[in-house]
Amino acid sequence: MFDRRIVSSFDWTILILTLIISSVGIVFIYSAMHGVASDSLKKLYIKQIIWVSYGLACLLIVLLFDYRHLAKFSYLIYFFLLILLAFVLLFGKKVSGAQRWLTIGNFTFQVSEMAKIILIITLAKYFEGGKLIGDYKLKNFIIPGILTTIPFILIVKQPDLGTSMVLLFILFVMILIVETHPKTLLLIIGTSILILPLSWFFLKDYQKERLLTLIDPNIDPLGSGYHILQSRIAIGSGGFWGKGLMAGTQSRLHFLPEQHTDFIFSVLAEEMGFAGSCVLLILYLLFFIKALDLISKVRDRFGMLLGLGIISTLFFYVVFNLGMTIGLFPVVGIPLPLVSYGGSSIVSTYIAIGIILNIGMRRSFIE
Amino acid sequence: MKFESYNPLLIEHLKRKITFFLFVIIISFGVLILRIWHLQILQKDVLQTLSENNRTKKVLQSDYRGKIFDTNNRVIVDIRSSFNLYITPENANDIKGIYKIISQRLSMDEKEFHQTVKTAPSYKDILIERDLSREDVAFIEEHKIDLPGIFFKVEPLRNYREDNLAAHILGYVGEISKTQLAAAKNSGYQQGDYIGQYGLEKIYENTLRGKKGSKEIEVDASGRELKILHQVFPKQGQNLVLTIDVEIQKIVEKLLLGKEGAVAVLDPNSGAILAMSSSPSFDPNLFAGKFSKTAWNALSYDKLHPLQNRAIQGQYAPGSVYKIITAAAGLGEGMVDEKFTTVCKGKFKLGNRNYRCWRKGGHGEVNLHKAMVQSCDVFFYELGYRLGIDALARYAYGFGFGQKAGFELPGEKKGLVPSKNWKIENRNEPWYPGETISASIGQSYNLATPLQMANLINAVANGGTLWKPFVLKKIITNDGTVIKKISPQILKKLPVSEEHLNIIRKALSGVVVEKRGTGYRARIPGITVSGKTGTSQVIQLKSDEEEEEKEEIPYEFRDHAWFVAFAPSENPQIAVSVIIEHGGHGGSASAPVAREIIKKYFQLYPLKNV
Numbered sequence: 022m023f024d025r026r027i028v029s030s031f032d033w034t035i036l037i038l039t040l041i042i043s044s045v046g047i048v049f050i051y052s053a054m055h056g057v058a059s060d061s062l063k064k065l066y067i068k069q070i071i072w073v074s075y076g077l078a079c080l081l082i083v084l085l086f087d088y089r090h091l092a093k094f095s096y097l098i099y100f101f102l103l104i105l106l107a108f109v110l111l112f113g114k115k116v117s118g119a120q121r122w123l124t125i126g127n128f129t130f131q132v133s134e135m136a137k138i139i140l141i142i143t144l145a146k147y148f149e150g151g152k153l154i155g156d157y158k159l160k161n162f163i164i165p166g167i168l169t170t171i172p173f174i175l176i177v178k179q180p181d182l183g184t185s186m187v188l189l190f191i192l193f194v195m196i197l198i199v200e201t202h203p204k205t206l207l208l209i210i211g212t213s214i215l216i217l218p219l220s221w222f223f224l225k226d227y228q229k230e231r232l233l234t235l236i237d238p239n240i241d242p243l244g245s246g247y248h249i250l251q252s253r254i255a256i257g258s259g260g261f262w263g264k265g266l267m268a269g270t271q272s273r274l275h276f277l278p279e280q281h282t283d284f285i286f287s288v289l290a291e292e293m294g295f296a297g298s299c300v301l302l303i304l305y306l307l308f309f310i311k312a313l314d315l316i317s318k319v320r321d322r323f324g325m326l327l328g329l330g331i332i333s334t335l336f337f338y339v340v341f342n343l344g345m346t347i348g349l350f351p352v353v354g355i356p357l358p359l360v361s362y363g364g365s366s367i368v369s370t371y372i373a374i375g376i377i378l379n380i381g382m383r384r385s386f387i388e
Numbered sequence: 389m390k391f392e393s394y395n396p397l398l399i400e401h402l403k404r405k406i407t408f409f410l411f412v413i414i415i416s417f418g419v420l421i422l423r424i425w426h427l428q429i430l431q432k433d434v435l436q437t438l439s440e441n442n443r444t445k446k447v448l449q450s451d452y453r454g455k456i457f458d459t460n461n462r463v464i465v466d467i468r469s470s471f472n473l474y475i476t477p478e479n480a481n482d483i484k485g486i487y488k489i490i491s492q493r494l495s496m497d498e499k500e501f502h503q504t505v506k507t508a509p510s511y512k513d514i515l516i517e518r519d520l521s522r523e524d525v526a527f528i529e530e531h532k533i534d535l536p537g538i539f540f541k542v543e544p545l546r547n548y549r550e551d552n553l554a555a556h557i558l559g560y561v562g563e564i565s566k567t568q569l570a571a572a573k574n575s576g577y578q579q580g581d582y583i584g585q586y587g588l589e590k591i592y593e594n595t596l597r598g599k600k601g602s603k604e605i606e607v608d609a610s611g612r613e614l615k616i617l618h619q620v621f622p623k624q625g626q627n628l629v630l631t632i633d634v635e636i637q638k639i640v641e642k643l644l645l646g647k648e649g650a651v652a653v654l655d656p657n658s659g660a661i662l663a664m665s666s667s668p669s670f671d672p673n674l675f676a677g678k679f680s681k682t683a684w685n686a687l688s689y690d691k692l693h694p695l696q697n698r699a700i701q702g703q704y705a706p707g708s709v710y711k712i713i714t715a716a717a718g719l720g721e722g723m724v725d726e727k728f729t730t731v732c733k734g735k736f737k738l739g740n741r742n743y744r745c746w747r748k749g750g751h752g753e754v755n756l757h758k759a760m761v762q763s764c765d766v767f768f769y770e771l772g773y774r775l776g777i778d779a780l781a782r783y784a785y786g787f788g789f790g791q792k793a794g795f796e797l798p799g800e801k802k803g804l805v806p807s808k809n810w811k812i813e814n815r816n817e818p819w820y821p822g823e824t825i826s827a828s829i830g831q832s833y834n835l836a837t838p839l840q841m842a843n844l845i846n847a848v849a850n851g852g853t854l855w856k857p858f859v860l861k862k863i864i865t866n867d868g869t870v871i872k873k874i875s876p877q878i879l880k881k882l883p884v885s886e887e888h889l890n891i892i893r894k895a896l897s898g899v900v901v902e903k904r905g906t907g908y909r910a911r912i913p914g915i916t917v918s919g920k921t922g923t924s925q926v927i928q929l930k931s932d933e934e935e936e937e938k939e940e941i942p943y944e945f946r947d948h949a950w951f952v953a954f955a956p957s958e959n960p961q962i963a964v965s966v967i968i969e970h971g972g973h974g975g976s977a978s979a980p981v982a983r984e985i986i987k988k989y990f991q992l993y994p995l996k997n998v
Contacts, residue, residue: 198405200398254442257427257435270443274608295428302417302424309413317406322395325402329409340416347423 031382032315038308039359039374043073045301046285046360052266053280053288056273065281065362072364076371083375087383092323095146099168102139105132106175131365133184136172138373140191141330143168148199149323156202165192182228183353187334194333198326231351251276252346256290263294281362283354286346305339315381324380331373444617445607448578450543451598454625456558456588458634459861463549465558470519470545473528473538477505477514480537489534493527515580519545546582546676552669554637556697557797557859559587560672576600582676588860591796592628595863599623626871629861631660639988640665643981648969650698652842653985656960658876659846659855666698700800703835704967707922707950707974708763710830712848712892715756717783718771719888726891729755732766736825743769743825760895763906763921765829772828777819780827781807786883787844789836794856794879803840806833831925841952842965848896849954849963852882852889896920897957907951909979912987916957919982921974922950946970951978955986962989
């Protein structure tokens with residue numbers, strides 16, 4: 022199964038970048054939690070190392086199988102996902118008011134994390150063939166729309182607004198990538214822009230507050246504006262060189278909320294300053310450029326769509342998370358891929374990167 | 389394996405999309421970098437300050453106010469520690485429950501309590517009650533588990549050791565008012581601070597006030613104090629040493645207890661105030677600590693005005709004490725000499741009106757000496773009439789009347805020296821000769837404060853020097869270093885020659901010593917006392933009314949009793965003025981008070997060559 026050509030076209034740069042960014046994450050989880058009283062929280066970085074190891078293992082397993090099998094079984098996998106999502110809604114484990122976790126044995130995981138990759142696979146499969154005669158019209162998007170809406174609703178119900186928005190984003194990216202007729206594209210973008218303000222009325226109060234405090238965190242500095250304000254203070258007070266590793270007062274004294282998960286970048290920016298922030302951003306940028314470069318060499322449409330879907334989702338996560346910590350986007354629970362603490366996020370990111378590597382690795386195998 | 393999805397045309401299309409996608413990624417990262425640059429480079433200073441404010445909490449520690457000592461370095465005022473009850477609303481989850489518990493012991497208004505807790509920022513420590521008793525502290529400590537957010541701070545509190553002693557001079561401290569706070573911007577005062585509100589406490593606020601200490605503490609997001617980053621210890625203010633002698637002040641206040649009146653005791657050799665008191669008085673401790681509004685109202689609405697310092701603010705007709713001035717004017721203007729005599733038949737007739745002498749039967753043939761000793765009114769009616777009001781006014785002014793003595797404490801009254809001009813200017817009426825008659829025995833429009841009276845007798849005692857009375861002797865630091873020493877200041881010399889002053893002094897000695905002297909009640913075995921009685925008329929008695937009937941007059945219309953004295957007569961060391969409101973005659977009501985004061989003084993400072 023492992024052809025020499027496959028091994029020789031394996032992209033080591035992407036894997037190394039992945040591991041470097043993961044290490045940065047581990048260092049700053051350590052830094053963020055070293056001042057905490059609880060011992061189990063202090064040792065969170067060790068757990069993260071374990072999660073990265075799991076991720077790496079999953080990545081290797083993903084490499085073993087030809088990704089094109091995913092295309093074959095895509096609808097089956099999709100169906101299986103729907104069943105799992107429904108199951109989570111009915112029997113899932115509640116964590117802070119949201120039903121997101123499924124426990125199998127002593128292993129808990131977030132099904133919605135899988136939903137993203139599975140939706141990308143399913144949509145990539147749908148658009149795989151392309152349309153040789155003309156472009157995609159609106160009617161061609163009815164099936165992808167339904168495919169997206171069902172898991173979207175199931176995840177909204179959990180409720181997990183962050184992930185469900187990612188599903189919509191995935192659909193939108195696919196529409197952008199494939200040969201959509203310009204008029205259809207304009208129509209879709211136009212309606213989205215019109216619908217977007219209306220969604221305000223479907224938002225819960227706390228979600229509205231988060232949007233409002235994005236504009237001015239000072240309207241509720243101790244309430245919903247607190248996260249944004251404290252994150253801004255942490256990042257800004259870092260200055261050019263930062264306060265030094267483990268010397269960030271904002272994180273050490275717990276002014277930063279979610280300092281080891283969603284706001285891990287604020288810890289880095291406070292302690293390493295502008296210089297450190299730039300280094301991390303450059304690492305991500307290199308990763309994305311490298312991944313896009315790899316995908317552009319692929320001559321299989323399913324692989325390209327799958328790869329682009331994954332890259333854009335990762336990109337969405339990185340930009341949205343960073344934008345959230347620096348006050349450009351509202352606070353929704355979106356982790357920073359590879360850096361934030363969290364088993365599901367790490368493992369699914371590694372699986373996603375595994376798929377990208379898989380696609381790139383087997384590109385020359387295609388006749 | 390065969391896959392359908394290989395189509396070069398469609399692949400090419402996707403490759404173009406990838407280029408576009410790459411572009412989007414680079415632009416997005418550019419925007420992110422720009423924003424991070426904006427925060428970390430441009431807004432760095434602002435956000436760094438916010439971060440510092442976040443992590444540090446500055447706690448101010450009350451300063452230690454300087455002490456006040458008496459002339460012999462005995463502590464009159466110092467500070468003691470008090471337990472003050474605070475609440476931090478964000479730590480107190482059940483405000484109502486807390487109120488229920490603490491109101492069992494402390495009386496406080498429920499609405500007010502909730503209001504103060506609600507309106508203050510939740511992270512701040514709010515003062516609920518000052519100076520709790522040991523029992524209250526014990527009670528709250530016992531219920532500590534049910535009182536989250538409630539805690540004590542041990543803070544210094546002003547302590548007036550002798551309660552009412554010299555209250556009008558010492559004054560009091562009280563919580564700084566909003567207007568005071570606004571006026572004292574940038575001088576470090578904060579809401580809830582104590583500030584001198586009256587008396588020396590107010591005048592020497594900046595001297596007595598210490599420097600606050602501060603603690604900069606690192607706190608975490610939940611407000612827990614982690615470590616002290618920087619500490620400045622509070623500093624004590626400077627101490628005041630007064631000219632007051634606590635022992636004399638005590639006897640003065642004991643003598644005035646239950647009476648309305650004032651006493652001023654001066655040192656003839658410097659003008660230093662050895663004691664000064666106004667009665668009724670108050671306890672300055674009430675203003676510091678938990679001072680309830682009711683207690684304040686009780687004091688400020690009291691009919692007897694305990695907050696008024698009668699010694700410098702009470703203005704009374706000087707009565708017969710004024711005869712010293714009339715005599716000095718008579719001698720000075722050459723109207724009389726020692727040998728001059730006139731006959732007192734009990735009344736002095738001017739026009740168709742009779743001005744009575746206090747002694748119905750008259751004094752017979754009187755010279756200046758006898759007129760002073762027995763306080764014959766007719767002699768001075770005649771003398772005053774011949775001098776005229778303006779000459780009297782000139783001398784009265786020379787004796788320190790009609791002007792402030794220049795005492796440190798504010799609110800001092802000038803008294804009143806009537807003259808022809810004054811009458812025209814203030815009453816829009818000409819001066820009537822009849823008014824000169826009563827003015828020459830210190831009635832009519834004449835007014836003087838007890839301090840002015842003390843200053844007058846003090847000058848007569850020391851041979852003619854009118855000192856500026858003062859109560860602050862020196863300012864010292866805690867280790868005894870003298871910061872400032874106050875030296876006596878001469879206001880002026882009496883407009884009297886030494887020869888004339890000796891005639892007057894001899895007469896004043898006679899007032900106490902001689903058989904018919906009005907001030908015989910001031911006699912002390914072994915000590916020569918000189919003095920002068922006086923009666924300050926509250927209402928102008930009709931000329932034919934009987935003086936002896938005074939006891940039947942309602943209390944509030946009874947005359948005020950004056951007595952001024954000094955001792956020993958030859959080499960005076962103490963000068964006293966006493967006024968007892970509605971006391972009747974000076975000889976009976978006030979002379980014994982002066983006697984006890986002088987007696988006490990010589991018990992404390994015995995004469996060497998006796």
